[in-house]
Amino acid sequence: MRNIRLFLLAGAFGLLIFHLCKGFIDLKPVHYHVNVREDDRKIQKTTESNSHVFTWPRCQKNESAANIKDFRSLPSHIKDFLYYRHCRHFPMLLDVPDKCGGADNSADVFLLLVIKSSPVNYDRREVLRKTWAKERMENGVWIRRLFISGTMDSGHEKERLNKLLKLEQREHNDILQWDFNDSFFNLTLKQILFLEWMEGNCPKARFLLNGDDDVFANTGNMVQYLQSLKDNDKSKHLFTGYVLRNTGPIRWSGSKYFIPVQVQESDLYPPYCGGGGFLLSGHTALVIFNMSKSITILPIDDAYLGMCLAKAGLSATSHMGVKIGGLHIPSNNLDRYDPCFYKDVLLVHRFLPAQMYFMWQAIHDPSLKCVFEHKTI
Numbered sequence: 001m002r003n004i005r006l007f008l009l010a011g012a013f014g015l016l017i018f019h020l021c022k023g024f025i026d027l028k029p030v031h032y033h034v035n036v037r038e039d040d041r042k043i044q045k046t047t048e049s050n051s052h053v054f055t056w057p058r059c060q061k062n063e064s065a066a067n068i069k070d071f072r073s074l075p076s077h078i079k080d081f082l083y084y085r086h087c088r089h090f091p092m093l094l095d096v097p098d099k100c101g102g103a104d105n106s107a108d109v110f111l112l113l114v115i116k117s118s119p120v121n122y123d124r125r126e127v128l129r130k131t132w133a134k135e136r137m138e139n140g141v142w143i144r145r146l147f148i149s150g151t152m153d154s155g156h157e158k159e160r161l162n163k164l165l166k167l168e169q170r171e172h173n174d175i176l177q178w179d180f181n182d183s184f185f186n187l188t189l190k191q192i193l194f195l196e197w198m199e200g201n202c203p204k205a206r207f208l209l210n211g212d213d214d215v216f217a218n219t220g221n222m223v224q225y226l227q228s229l230k231d232n233d234k235s236k237h238l239f240t241g242y243v244l245r246n247t248g249p250i251r252w253s254g255s256k257y258f259i260p261v262q263v264q265e266s267d268l269y270p271p272y273c274g275g276g277g278f279l280l281s282g283h284t285a286l287v288i289f290n291m292s293k294s295i296t297i298l299p300i301d302d303a304y305l306g307m308c309l310a311k312a313g314l315s316a317t318s319h320m321g322v323k324i325g326g327l328h329i330p331s332n333n334l335d336r337y338d339p340c341f342y343k344d345v346l347l348v349h350r351f352l353p354a355q356m357y358f359m360w361q362a363i364h365d366p367s368l369k370c371v372f373e374h375k376t377i
Contacts, residue, residue, distance in 0.1 A: 058179075059087035068262050075253070078260065081185045085297055088192055093151070093162065094169050094177035099144060100202035107204035107234075110141030111223060114194060117147040117213040118182045119161040122168070124213040127353040129172060131360035132217045139223050144205075147175045147213070148194045150182030184256065187275070187301035195289035198282075206234035208285055211277030214350040216359055221321065221346055222279060234282035239309060240317045241278030241347075242324040245271045247303075257300065264298055272306025273316045274324035276349035287312050321346035339363045340370035 065071065065082040074082075100106035113133050117125055125147055133145045152161055162177075169175045178193050180186055191210075198205070207226050209217060226232055248267045249259035280288075291308035298304040309316060327348055329336045337355065339362035342348060351359065362368065 058091065059084065059089065062086055070262065074260060074262060075258075077183070077185055078258075078263065080181075081299060082262065087180075088189070088297070089196075090150075090178040090180040090189075090193065092176070092178050094149075094165060094175045095197075096146065096169075096173055096176065097201050099146060099174070100205055103201055103203055105204075106202040107206065108142055109144045109202065109205040110207065111138075111143045111219065111226065112198075112202060112205045112208045113143065113145045113217075113219070114208050114210045115145070115147050115213050116187065116190060116211070117149050119149055119152045119165055119177075121213055122164060123353045124356075125168065127356050128213060129174075131356055132219045135174075138220055139227065141223060141227070143219060143223070145174050146194075148190055149175060149177045150180045150186060150190060151177070152182050185299040188297050188299060188304045191301050191305065192289070192292050192297070195285060195292070199286060199289055203282070203286065204234065205282045205285075206232065207238070207282065208280050209277060209347075210275075210280065211347065212275070212349065214352075215277045216342065216348045216351045216356055217277060218342070218344075218346055218363070221344065225319075225321070225346065226279070236281060237284050237287075237314050238279065238281035239273060239284050239314065240280075240319045241273030241322045242276075243271055243273055243316050243318045244269075244302075249300075259299065269300075269303040270306045270310035271316055272302050272309070273322075274349075275302030275305075276324045277322065277347040278302075278316075279319070279346075284309075284314065287314065319346060323348045325349070339365070339368060343368070343370070 061083050062085070063083075065079075065085070068082060071079065071082070100109045100112070115125075115128065115133060129145070134143075135145050136143055149165065151158055165175055165177055176194065176197060178190075180189060180193075182190070209219070209222060211217060229238070247269050249264050249269070250257040251260070252258060253260075288305055288308040291311045292304075295304070295307055295311060298307065306316060321344070323345060324347075327336070327341055327345070329341065337359065339359060342359055343363040
């Protein structure tokens with residue numbers, strides 16, 4: 001009897017081993033093909049307020065870009081741009097998914113300030129938080145603030161700058177940061193990454209100010225102007241600022257704005273608003289994002305946004321209160337920083353942090369008296 005039990009146990013054990021081995025033998029090899037254009041896998045998480053948090057794998061270098069005609073003759077920063085031009089998603093280092101109160105409640109944000117800022121520009125961010133970019137209720141509506149940034153340098157210096165942004169985030173909760181090189185040629189990438197974030201986390205915001213961290217913006221005047229529009233519920237097209245027309249790529253290799261034909265063949269840009277600062281509706285922001293999905297990235301971000309508008313059959317409009325090239329002062333004998341020149345404008349480029357702080361305080365001084373009025377809103 002004992003021998004029979006041992007025989008049955010041995011048989012059962014043998015069958016178990018056979019099925020396990022068969023399972024391993026029947027497994028087919030899995031071949032992972034990573035498209036050099038981009039690995040589009042993403043992990044999406046939803047927060048309690050229906051905001052979205054995305055994590056992305058690192059994008060791969062497109063080695064075939066080296067086959068472009070005369071590639072070797074191009075400057076190194078343009079080579080890098082071409083190697084990674086296809087990349088539209090990067091790991092997110094700092095996020096504020098509930099900045100707008102969640103996607104469903106984001107209509108409560110009347111004006112979202114989207115400020116392009118490099119990690120090293122701490123002094124600019126601190127001044128803006130105390131002046132025109134201060135989050136507040138203005139004339140009965142909410143103004144919210146976000147700085148959008150990448151990473152700079154490498155090694156210990158990169159770590160230090162990332163820690164700096166983390167410290168700021170802990171105190172202010174106002175930074176979106178992705179792990180890409182924060183450079184002039186990646187400004188368009190920064191715009192696209194923000195618009196993707198907005199679609200998931202702040203899709204109902206009524207209006208946006210998109211600008212640099214060295215502009216002086218009279219955000220109170222902006223709210224008044226936007227509230228004066230016939231349809232100010234964000235559902236209509238708006239894209240206004242300082243419009244540039246009949247411009248094209250700079251072909252001189254010594255220029256910061258040099259764009260060779262290997263990057264863009266066309267010699268003409270559609271009309272666009274200068275990137276120092278412009279206002280747009282939430283509707284237009286999402287239209288631009290949808291158009292960008294089918295337009296190859298161009299390094300000049302403001303011209304690229306103009307291309308997205310043109311593809312959608314929309315256009316930019318000029319606003320006399322946006323002074324991208326600075327203010328024209330009628331006489332050299334006048335103080336070019338007299339607050340009376342600035343109290344009625346929407347935006348002026350460019351200001352140093354100390355000038356920014358002084359001007360914001362000056363235009364809000366109750367004792368300020370001006371002998372002239374120059375209404376622009």
